[in-house]
Amino acid sequence: MLTVENLHKSFGGVNAINGIDLNFDEGTLTAVIGPNGAGKTSFFNLITGAFRPDKGRILLGTEDIAGLSSPEIVKRGIGRAFQIASIFPSLTVRETILGAVNAHRGWHTRLARRFPLAEANAQTDEVMDLVGLTPKADTLSGNLSHGDQKLLDIALALALEPRVLLLDEPTAGMGPEERWQMIDTVHQLWQRKRMTLIFIEHDMDIVFKYAQTIRVLSYGTVLAEGKPDEIRNHPKVIEAYLGTAYEKGRG
Amino acid sequence: MRGSTVWRDTAIAVAALVVLVLLPLAFPGKAFSDFVIRLSAFAIFATSLNLLVGYTGLVSFGHGLFYGLGAYSFALMMQKLGTSIPVAFVATLGVSALIATIVGAICIRLKEIYFSFLTLAFQMLLHSIIIAWTPLTGGDQGLTGGVPRPPFLGIRLDDPHHLYVFCCVILVASLYVMWHLVRSPFGYTMRMIRDNPRRAEFLGVRVWRVRLLAFVVAGVFGSVGGLLMSLFVSSAYPDFAYWTISGEAVFMILMGGISVFFGPLVGAVMLLLLNDVVTRMTEHYSLMLGIIILCFALGLRKGLLGFVLWAWARRRASTS
Ligand SMILES: Nc1ncnc2c1ncn2[C@@H]1O[C@H](COP(=O)(O)OP(=O)(O)OP(=O)(O)O)[C@@H](O)[C@H]1O
Ligand SMILES: [Mg+2]
Numbered sequence: 001m002l003t004v005e006n007l008h009k010s011f012g013g014v015n016a017i018n019g020i021d022l023n024f025d026e027g028t029l030t031a032v033i034g035p036n037g038a039g040k041t042s043f044f045n046l047i048t049g050a051f052r053p054d055k056g057r058i059l060l061g062t063e064d065i066a067g068l069s070s071p072e073i074v075k076r077g078i079g080r081a082f083q084i085a086s087i088f089p090s091l092t093v094r095e096t097i098l099g100a101v102n103a104h105r106g107w108h109t110r111l112a113r114r115f116p117l118a119e120a121n122a123q124t125d126e127v128m129d130l131v132g133l134t135p136k137a138d139t140l141s142g143n144l145s146h147g148d149q150k151l152l153d154i155a156l157a158l159a160l161e162p163r164v165l166l167l168d169e170p171t172a173g174m175g176p177e178e179r180w181q182m183i184d185t186v187h188q189l190w191q192r193k194r195m196t197l198i199f200i201e202h203d204m205d206i207v208f209k210y211a212q213t214i215r216v217l218s219y220g221t222v223l224a225e226g227k228p229d230e231i232r233n234h235p236k237v238i239e240a241y242l243g244t245a246y247e248k249g250r251g
Numbered sequence: 252m253r254g255s256t257v258w259r260d261t262a263i264a265v266a267a268l269v270v271l272v273l274l275p276l277a278f279p280g281k282a283f284s285d286f287v288i289r290l291s292a293f294a295i296f297a298t299s300l301n302l303l304v305g306y307t308g309l310v311s312f313g314h315g316l317f318y319g320l321g322a323y324s325f326a327l328m329m330q331k332l333g334t335s336i337p338v339a340f341v342a343t344l345g346v347s348a349l350i351a352t353i354v355g356a357i358c359i360r361l362k363e364i365y366f367s368f369l370t371l372a373f374q375m376l377l378h379s380i381i382i383a384w385t386p387l388t389g390g391d392q393g394l395t396g397g398v399p400r401p402p403f404l405g406i407r408l409d410d411p412h413h414l415y416v417f418c419c420v421i422l423v424a425s426l427y428v429m430w431h432l433v434r435s436p437f438g439y440t441m442r443m444i445r446d447n448p449r450r451a452e453f454l455g456v457r458v459w460r461v462r463l464l465a466f467v468v469a470g471v472f473g474s475v476g477g478l479l480m481s482l483f484v485s486s487a488y489p490d491f492a493y494w495t496i497s498g499e500a501v502f503m504i505l506m507g508g509i510s511v512f513f514g515p516l517v518g519a520v521m522l523l524l525l526n527d528v529v530t531r532m533t534e535h536y537s538l539m540l541g542i543i544i545l546c547f548a549l550g551l552r553k554g555l556l557g558f559v560l561w562a563w564a565r566r567r568a569s570t571s
Contacts, residue, residue, distance in 0.1 A: 048453060069457075070453055074453055074454065087446075087447065087450065088442070088447050088450065090442065090446055095439060100454050102440070103454040104455060109436070109460070110436040110437055113436060114431070114435060156454060
């Protein structure tokens, strides 16, 4: 489904992504983990066209999408949500999602009709329902709680009906309870929509419970990949990452 | 229900037009009707600029380009080609759209302050051309010989009353169309881009295209302002393309309120009133204006209309 080959990207002297080869099968739920600065967000940025790779191929199905612009890549079915919720503060939740639905359907430059378009309402309601934001439909996005802003960010991506959904730390900045709620919502989304879902996550309990497969990045390279059990006992992973983050977290 | 809001807007627009047209019965002086005519030009111009500044987040310093362009292209077409007013009107909109597309395509890709200054540079370019091309434009004297205003459809714009009604119609119609525009799906896309252009890109929006379209629409309406002014003064002057025109529109937006559709209209009323009153009372017009603008910048950031609506919403919220 999604394959990257020999991917490279450096910023000045920093090799953020230093030769990555990965494959994500259709319909799978994959966690990407790794220490701070490992290149996880950069990896997403490359896939979604925020950055142009210095080298390498990014195959969506059989098409190489490396070098396409973000809107072009979005149109091919890759949606994303951000590490820091990226929303439209002066629009309400409903307006925001309607806007995303319009963009997805190519209705966003219509001048002669009134917003909202009746045709967009049903899908908007469905998306709000999926992430549980229906009760806050008329709240200004900028006034939402941190967790709801993260949900809205994901909802924006969902409005595009993506085949591949990239979530950058959906639980970042949340308390323990809220985290589990969030990942539960994400998991349900994946089950219902059966898309290829890739999420970046620091909380190992969440990763090991939910991910079907795991990819570990470190210094811009792939340190390991495999099923949760394989990763849990992988000597290199324990040394480079779990040893500090995981063991400490477990106390 | 949605249909009825369109009807309601239309009814309000028609009612506003009727009131405007009847107002001279209460204020019969020429000063009043002249005021409304000048207001129509500036209100359309300032509102069109706010499509960029307030709705799309594009702070253009050179919107006066289109004011000058509208005035000169209309006046020149009437003078040199002897066309009818409706033809010259539509042709002026076309010329503005074309120039806006070219200028916009160059400016739109630049970030913030570079965009602002490049638009200003284009405006100054037009100003220089007008000054330099004396045989065509009359240079710094402005167009001489007057703008012919042949009657069409029984409308005689050289009759002050006809001109008054005509300007009212164009004012209401322009605001009506722009009001609908900001309430269209496109209007919401403009707001999304103002709030967060990066996120809009990841929704599949080609941001520069939307910005360019907004720039063209704003340019076309901006030129209508200049066109009305050239009809009113029966000429066109280089000042119409000078940077101060853009500055005045920015002041109008800030004084009335950047975040409300009718803010620029209210700001235009305020600035024109100030202009008339203050120039009558003192020679230090610029100084007074400076002080007043400073007060707004420091004390009334939302603009007058923005502040009134905000205070009203707060009162309603606290009483309910
Ligand atoms: N736009 C950029 N310009 C310069 N350097 C960058 C840029 N984006 C990322 N980097 C660098 O690339 C490296 C990888 O950063 P990245 O944000 O991808 O890490 P990450 O794995 O997402 O980390 P975290 O867990 O903290 O989010 C870092 O050294 C970072 O400083
Ligand atoms: Mg990151």
